[in-house]
Amino acid sequence: KYLTLEESTALLRAVDGSNQTRDFAILMLFLNCGIRRSELVGLNLTDVYDDRIRVVGKGNKERIVYMGTACREAIDRYMVERRQIVLSDNRALFGSRDKNRISVSAVHRLVKKHLLEAGLDATQFSAHKLRHTAATLMLANGVDLKTLQEVLGHENLNTTQIYTHIENTDKKIAAEANPLSKFK
Numbered sequence: 001k002y003l004t005l006e007e008s009t010a011l012l013r014a015v016d017g018s019n020q021t022r023d024f025a026i027l028m029l030f031l032n033c034g035i036r037r038s039e040l041v042g043l044n045l046t047d048v049y050d051d052r053i054r055v056v057g058k059g060n061k062e063r064i065v066y067m068g069t070a071c072r073e074a075i076d077r078y079m080v081e082r083r084q085i086v087l088s089d090n091r092a093l094f095g096s097r098d099k100n101r102i103s104v105s106a107v108h109r110l111v112k113k114h115l116l117e118a119g120l121d122a123t124q125f126s127a128h129k130l131r132h133t134a135a136t137l138m139l140a141n142g143v144d145l146k147t148l149q150e151v152l153g154h155e156n157l158n159t160t161q162i163y164t165h166i167e168n169t170d171k172k173i174a175a176e177a178n179p180l181s182k183f184k
Contacts, residue, residue, distance in 0.1 A: 001124055002133040003031075014118035022094060023110050025078035029053075030111075030127060032071035034134035034152050037107050037127040043093040045082070048075060057153035065151060135160075 003011065008031055015024045029035055039055045047054040052066045067075065085095055092101035107127055115122040131152070138148055149160040 002129055002136045003120070003125060005137060007118070007120055008133055008137070011114060011118040011120065015114055016117065019110070021074075021078050021081050023114060025074045026094060026107065026110065027114065027130070028071045028074040029067075030130035031134050031137075032068050033065045034131045034138070035065060036131060036153075037104055039153075040094070040127075041102055041104050041107060044091040045093055046091065048079070048093065055153065059155075061153065063150065063153050 012024065012027060012031070015027060017023070026040060029040055033053065033055075035053075035055055036057065039057055042056055043053065051072055052064050055063050055065050057063060082093070082095075085099075087095040087099050087101065089101045094102040096102045096106050111125075111127045111130065112122045115125050135148060135152060138151070139145070143151070145157060145160055149157050152160060154160045
């Protein structure tokens with residue numbers, strides 16, 4: 001299960017409240033970059049570059065993930081606020097109310113909160129489903145499986161294939177796209 005493009009848009013539009021800029025940046029990272037919740041929590045200020053982030057994934061493996069323009073702008077807006085915040089771990093990109101690095105459980109709660117605010121079923125979706133959504137949207141919009149594997153930080157291509165939900169209409173379009181489909 002993953003969010004449709006319309007549901008993803010509704011989720012982003014619903015972000016409001018005291019941590020609006022931070023939460024929007026977090027949701028944009030999930031939906032645009034497909035990073036894991038643990039990877040987001042581990043992000044440091046020094047991991048953000050112009051149009052990319054350095055992510056430390058499973059097995060302590062590093063990868064570079066590029067951000068689209070809207071995601072980059074969301075991070076830029078958040079960075080203006082972040083510079084005013086002193087955290088106990090001042091390297092942390094995202095902080096919490098108690099001035100610590102944001103926790104995995106806090107990220108879980110903020111995702112659920114904004115899903116509800118968007119009128120979506122929070123029992124059906126999670127931060128991981130946002131990663132799933134990013135992967136599905138990338139694949140549906142022309143990103144090949146090998147590139148997606150690298151973006152998601154999967155060691156095995158079979159793991160990436162789990163994220164593929166090709167609709168029957170897409171399969172039909174693919175069949176018709178073959179030049180030999182019209183051979184007589």
